[in-house]
Amino acid sequence: MQPVATTFFFYMLSGLAILGGVLVITRKNAVHSALALILSLLALAGLYLMLYAPFVAGVQIILYAGGIMVLFLFVIMLVNLERSQKEEQFNQQWIAGLLAAAALGALFIAIYVKGQKLFPQRILQMPEESNTQQVAVLLYGNYMFSFEIASLLLLVAIIGAVVMAKKRI
């Protein structure tokens, strides 16, 4: 089963993700950067789809783009930020930033060129059946215990939120 889409889709989606990322940091308006973040998250979901992980793509859309980003926008809108929009970006060290980015880029290229044996040769054989079943079996089978611990952690976070807001109700 050859991969689902041509390389065109791959470059388009990753280009979108990078564009989103860049916009997030350069935009002065907080809402614009939040929307750019959503753009890159959706592009990521597209990439997951290309890798035959529909379940993860679906979860990515629901949780990240649909859930967390909505709450981001909630907070941004409730706390009005007129003041912060007026201020110039005070840290002027964008030169240092560029240098660090360039160094990191060089490092990645070096790894890619040198460490050929690190990367698997043959292309991964994608599972025939949609792998949602496998994910479910793994998640609730072998990793049942860690799954429960994670949900416990979330429960604690929710209770914390309720207690913090309790004062107001």
Added chain:
Amino acid sequence: MTDQTTTDPRRYLSHLELGEPDKTFLDTNELVINMGPQHPATHGVLRVILKLDGEKVLGTECVIGYLHRGVEKIAEHRTYTMFNPYVDRMDYVAAVSNGLGYCEAVEKLLNVQAPPRANYIRVILAELNRLASHMLWLGTHALDIGAITPLFYTFRDREEVLKIFEKYCGARLTTHAFRIGGCLYETYDGFEDDVKKFHKFVTPKIDEYEELLTTNRIWVERTKGVGSISAKDCIALGVTGPVLRASGVKWDLRKAQPYAAYSEFDFEIPTCENGDTYDRYLVRMQEMRQSLRIIEQAVGKIPDGPIMAKVPKVMKPPVGEIYHSIEAPKGELGYFIVSDGSTQPYRVRVRPPSFVNLQALDLMVRGQLVADVIAVIGTLDIVLGEVDR
């Protein structure tokens, strides 16, 4: 030269010692907002200034006077009969009751009794008017809370009442139906069967409204426990009419101090206990049924005889002053007339039920939510023509 529009709404609320909303990092500023005067849910030009803590109402202040036409000043420059049509323009939804109150007050001043036939006609028209006023209240009140359909049902039935008025006295809303000393027009032939036909037509319709709203879960949830006021507060604030009866006080001027021919009919006064919006709704629905009962009895035994007492063409009531009040659909509508023996009244003071009932809005709304303010204004059944005079 400050004025309502320019002054900062906060200054209005300064005299009420209202609690400060507790500051949290999310609260940008506590909210003082204007509701009205052009707001779909304030019945006419009423402006309510609300101090909010988030969604909860801390306190309110009503700014009224937008519809003030100086009726009482005009009265001092008109003769008694000329002032009669002005009275209909105050509570334009229940114009017949206004006319009835004024005519009876002047008759008391002239020490004249309207003939029984005139009294019967007056009772029938006043009760029809009460029905029409309650129907209009129900339609707009349900619309404010979100139920669109009752509005169309109630206006279709109210149309029948207005047809009878039009046939009798030529006007639908500001009817000027009565004259001082009785009624000017003899009932048109077919008046009795029109009223009987109307009675048969409307009785099942009221059950139709009840069917739609009384057991409607969302309606009950939106009205039960909203804007409740105790009997003691009602009496202290001078609130009268269905609002008072819904708080448990069994008091109705038609029974307490009967006027026109009310002492000759038997009807009950519906009351409820805990005085919230739902009870006021129930009380008014019952009142509609009682009005139908009165109309039925009255139409059955209209006496014959003259319809106009012997009243001089140019009325010069003796020097003196009297206060006469009737049970208008909204509450006790009173007229305090001072006469100095000339043809024009020296002073006419109108005691409007809506004006006094509106005072209770602040008490009923504190602690409630913004959405309830609109429900409470609806349940008080105020008409701004009467509030501002």
Added chain:
Amino acid sequence: MPDEPKSPSPTPDPKQTPAAGSAAASTPEKHSAPAKPAGPAALPWDSPMVSRLKQRYGSGVEASSYLGQNYMVVDSSVVAELLRVLRDEERFDYCVDVTAAHYLEREKQFDVVWILYSFALNERIRVKTMIADGESVDSVVSIWPAANWLEREVYDMFGIRFEGHPDLKRILLPDGWKGYPLRKDYGIIQQDQEWVQINLGIESGQ
């Protein structure tokens, strides 16, 4: 709850007593036609309540009844206390109305009228006091909260100040309005030119 209403039939008063100038309005002769037989006169009204009040306030209280409606003319100094007594002891728990009338030619120009009703007795009385222009009256908002807006309206229309009112300012007319419309010396077509010009921006030539 209210017992059978006392029938307020007007007092049968066939005999034509000369117009006993009832204390309420000593009308100027000039615009009433030749004195036609005056109607019913104000009869003295005495009841246990009145006697109690008279005994407590003596000269300050003068009770009479006109066309079956009882009213008391009370001296302005003692009226506040009397109203409180009426509410607390005589159970007049419902303040129907607070209003005023302006008599230009009298030396004490204003009549301030309280109309009270008692649910227990199913009875309505009026309490009246006479004050000169510029004098003020004690507010009864502490006795009946209903009087809050009623007094504001009397202030708005007549300019009578009520001492102790929580927020005495105009209720129907705009705040910056000058003049008190319901006074007899305030012409019917007269408007507060200045306010109209400033706020509505029209030359309010009548």
Added chain:
Amino acid sequence: MLASMFDGIKAYLFSGKSTPGQADSIPASLFWALVYILLIFLGLSIAVIAMNWLERKILAHMQVRLGPMRVGPHGLLQPIADALKLLIKEDITPAAADKWVFWLAPLMVVITAFTVFIVVPFGPAHAVTDMNIGILFMLGVSSLSVLGIVMAGWASNSHYPLMGALRSSAQMVSYEIAMGLAVVSAVLMTSLNDKGTGTLSMIGIVQAQAAQHVWFVFKFFPLGLIAFFIFAVAMVAETNRAPFDLPEAESELTAGFHTEYSGFRWSLFFLAEYSAMIAVSSIAVTLWLGGWLRPFTDWLSGDTWDMVFALIPGLSLLFLAGMCFYSTTRMPKHPSFRIQTAGLAGFGVVLAAAGVLLFVPPVRAWVQDIFWFSAKVAVFMYLYIWYRGTFPRYRFDQLMKVGWKILLPIGIGVLVLTAIAGVFF
């Protein structure tokens, strides 16, 4: 030509478990997918136009009035007139609005409302594609529409639309959870067939219902019904309709999030609202009412009944045509109405022709699935309008209370019980 086209789609769809574009050749399947997308767009806009007319007429008749009568016979051309008006109306952008976000918001809402239809199964072979995470994809995309609303509220840069947007998004977010729980309990039922593994794909769910010979609404008797009921309530709240339409309630203080929009942009929101309603009802139909399966497949089985049910689509269209002809006789005789009567008669003829066409055996078999699916969705549409006619509006805190304190616990309860029931039966 028609038959070959459908074979193509069938081939495309049934060449093994198809994830997007998995068929023999990419371009062929892409072409059929595009055709289907076009069909969906066409079908949806016709449905929205019909829905607009239906809502106004049915609501009017519920309220003792006639509804639009003037534009076309019985107001039939009213929706077109509305669409034209909205196109012509000036499209104002508030001065201090955030231009870019203001422009993007309606797009976001419409895109999410339409992408949901990729996985809606109108028939075993009639779906744009059959993703194996069908339901998950639908819930994900419908949660994205919240973003559109929040952006619209923010971009209009005025106090009330912002509060309205926050309120409606809070409402949608909280009812999404109740909806998710109901959906999970329905999906749980699919896994109880012989193969033992459930499926998220929409076509799979309907096939599971067919295999188990029971609609999930009647499975494990009270549980299916309760889950269906939770979904029915949550979907009304999700689309801001009827008793939950607080944000754009005119008598409330805060106006809706789309107050600053006008002209075509506003009609986009309008379009998105109706397509969201249709999408959410189609989820409900697929999950609980056996998608394209005809009703009573077991009680009234046997080919005589199949024949009867097969005739129903044709009969219903003929009935509508009959209604048109009957109303032409009752049209006022005034000459100015002559065009309208002619138009109505023409419409009747078209309907009659379509009705007769549906009796032709191959077409009859083909149209069965789509007819039953859209009939069930139509029932839901009628319910939406019925709610709007009868229910007053919930207050915001009551709305949240119903969402969190009533639907959520019951949803969890039903989920657990379904799981237990699944083990035992």
